[in-house]
Each structure stands twice: as structure tokens, then as C-alpha cells.
Amino acid sequence: MLQFLSSAALGWTLVVVVEPLIGITVDLWLRSIVALVIAVLYTLLLHWVRDPGTVRHQIPKNSKKFVDFYADWYKRDGHVHMYCQDLHWLQGPEYASIVEQLRLKGPQAHIYLRDLSGTVVSGLQDHGVQVFEVPPSVKIAVKFSLLTEDDHRVLIIRSKVKRSGMRRKTDHEEVLETQDSYLIDLASEFLSSLSAS
Incomplete structure (x- = not known):
């Protein structure tokens, strides 16, 4: 609209x-x-006419497709930078493959969180993942991950979508996967400012 x-x-x-x-x-x-x-x-x-480097994914939350998507995303070569509220969404055995891919990244993974509590965060830190606390003064509420390998950069931006069907309500994640240099530069600058503070 x-x-x-x-x-x-x-x-x-x-x-x-x-x-x-x-x-x-x-x-x-x-x-x-x-x-x-x-x-x-x-x-x-x-x-x-969409940007050829942009793809929209509709993923049912807490589904096998959800877990596979994020496990595959974090398995890709390169450095990963994740920004979100917390990692409580990764608690539980069904998300182990996502957490494992982040663990395997070790120091190549930088995670920016408002809430550092939980066993997932401490477990990742034990494997060398760099975790940064987002100051309360930062009010941006978007969730995203940036993957960089040499000159190749890809950004995913996550948003939650509620859908009502005939039988039940379902939560979906809409994930915008893009190679748009302007969005990627904006995300990079934002993360750099958080790392410097």
C-alpha cells in the first residue's frame, strides 16, 4: 500500500x-x-521487474524448512554478521544444526544482540564467536545477517508475517535475500558503528 x-x-x-x-x-x-x-x-x-540479485523467501516458523534455510545460510563460506534481539529463538534441540553452523564459524561469526543471556550465546562464545552487546540507545528493530566472502556480499533481512488460513494461524518469516550494494553498505556501516562503541 x-x-x-x-x-x-x-x-x-x-x-x-x-x-x-x-x-x-x-x-x-x-x-x-x-x-x-x-x-x-x-x-x-x-x-x-525485480532486482535480479534479490529473492524473497516465505518460511514457516519452527518448521524443518526454517531450520534447513538458516543452517544452510550459516554454512556458506565467509564471515557472517548477525544482528537481532537475542538468540532465544535457537534454544532447543530442533535448532541444533543452526547453532552448529554458527559454532563452526568461530571467529568468523560476529553476533550483535540486545540480550546476551542464554546457553546458546555462552556456547557460541566458547567456540570463538564474537558477541557484541547492542546499547539500549540503539532503537532499530530489524533482524538481519550479512555474509561476506572476498568481494561477494549477501544480506538477509528477516521479518515475521502472520497468516490466517481456513484451519489455523501460522507464523511465517519473510526473508529478503539481497545483493543490493546500498542496503549492504548501510548494514555494514551500522555494524561497524556498533563494533566501535
């Missing part, structure tokens, strides 16, 4: 800016229709 509203604003701006340039005056209703058409076309274009 926000994307459509911003597209409508772009359409309106284009109509208002272009109108005097071509020397015509258009009625308000016609401006609105042209702006709406531009908004619809722009929204469709954004929907169908």
Missing part, C-alpha cells in the same frame, strides 16, 4: 511538473486520472 501511495505521489508530481513544460493546462480530474495511471503502471513495474 505504501508503495502504491508513493507511486501515486510520483505520478502527481510528474503531471504537475510536466504540465507547465509542455504549455498546457489540465483540469484537476484529468491530472488525478493521469497520476493514478502512472501510479498503477509504476507499481506493476516494480512488482514484475
Whole structure:
């Protein structure tokens, strides 16, 4: 919805800016229709033409697919930088393969957390994983992981989605996996600032 509203604003701006340039005056209703058409076309274009380096994953929480996705992600070669609230979501034997991949990273894993409590955190620290406490003054609520190997960098951004079906409610994670250099640079700078504090 926000994307459509911003597209409508772009359409309106284009109509208002272009109108005097071509020397015509258009009625308000016609401006609105042209702006709406531009908004619809722009929204469709954004929907169908995606960045080829960006993939969206829909993963049911607490499922085998969830565990396999994160275990495979952390198993990839390179350094991993994770930012989230805590690691309580990794408690329990069903998440052992994810925790094992982080343990195997050792000093190549940097984890930034608000809450350092729990056996998962101490166990990872025992294997050389570097854990940083996020100061309370930092208010960003996004969860992400950045994987870097030489010049290759990939970022995943996690968000929780609730879906209601005919039979039951399910929690899903929507994971945006991207190689967008602007997002990656933003995440890198953010993590660097946390490491320096």
C-alpha cells in the first residue's frame, strides 16, 4: 500500500511538473486520472521487474524448512554478521544444526544482540564467536545477517508475517535475500558503528 501511495505521489508530481513544460493546462480530474495511471503502471513495474540479485523467501516458523534455510545460510563460506534481539529463538534441540553452523564459524561469526543471556550465546562464545552487546540507545528493530566472502556480499533481512488460513494461524518469516550494494553498505556501516562503541 505504501508503495502504491508513493507511486501515486510520483505520478502527481510528474503531471504537475510536466504540465507547465509542455504549455498546457489540465483540469484537476484529468491530472488525478493521469497520476493514478502512472501510479498503477509504476507499481506493476516494480512488482514484475525485480532486482535480479534479490529473492524473497516465505518460511514457516519452527518448521524443518526454517531450520534447513538458516543452517544452510550459516554454512556458506565467509564471515557472517548477525544482528537481532537475542538468540532465544535457537534454544532447543530442533535448532541444533543452526547453532552448529554458527559454532563452526568461530571467529568468523560476529553476533550483535540486545540480550546476551542464554546457553546458546555462552556456547557460541566458547567456540570463538564474537558477541557484541547492542546499547539500549540503539532503537532499530530489524533482524538481519550479512555474509561476506572476498568481494561477494549477501544480506538477509528477516521479518515475521502472520497468516490466517481456513484451519489455523501460522507464523511465517519473510526473508529478503539481497545483493543490493546500498542496503549492504548501510548494514555494514551500522555494524561497524556498533563494533566501535
